[in-house]
Amino acid sequence: MQYVIVSRFDPEKTATLQRDLPAEAFSAIDQATKDGIILDLSELTSLGVSDELARVLVDHLSHLTDLRTSGGLVSGGPCEGFKHAINIFEAETEQQACELHDADPLAKHGFFVIDQVYGWNQVF
Numbered sequence: 001m002q003y004v005i006v007s008r009f010d011p012e013k014t015a016t017l018q019r020d021l022p023a024e025a026f027s028a029i030d031q032a033t034k035d036g037i038i039l040d041l042s043e044l045t046s047l048g049v050s051d052e053l054a055r056v057l058v059d060h061l062s063h064l065t066d067l068r069t070s071g072g073l074v075s076g077g078p079c080e081g082f083k084h085a086i087n088i089f090e091a092e093t094e095q096q097a098c099e100l101h102d103a104d105p106l107a108k109h110g111f112f113v114i115d116q117v118y119g120w121n122q123v124f
Helices: 011-020 023-034 041-046 051-070 094-102
Strands: 002-009 073-078 084-090 112-120
Touching (some): 051 073
Antiparallel strands (some): 073 084
């Protein structure tokens, strides 16, 4: 079964992220993700990302890539304005989908929490 999880970003954490993540680094992460590449710690820090934030981002991207590779993550990403994100998980139960979501390092660091969960039947 597939589950759509709508996450709500914490405004303070998002403001910190936007302040501490240079635009060049955000663009590089976005492009690398689209290309199926995970930037490593040294690449992120060379783009001006603090060591602490770079570690969380590398772990976040690795987590999502591993989920995608294993079939646990169908699709996902932030909504415009970074107030919400939408992720579609393949899971046996809603609880398992929520556990996959909450295992994300950004969730563990309080950047976002689950707002809504929907069972989803993909039609096309």
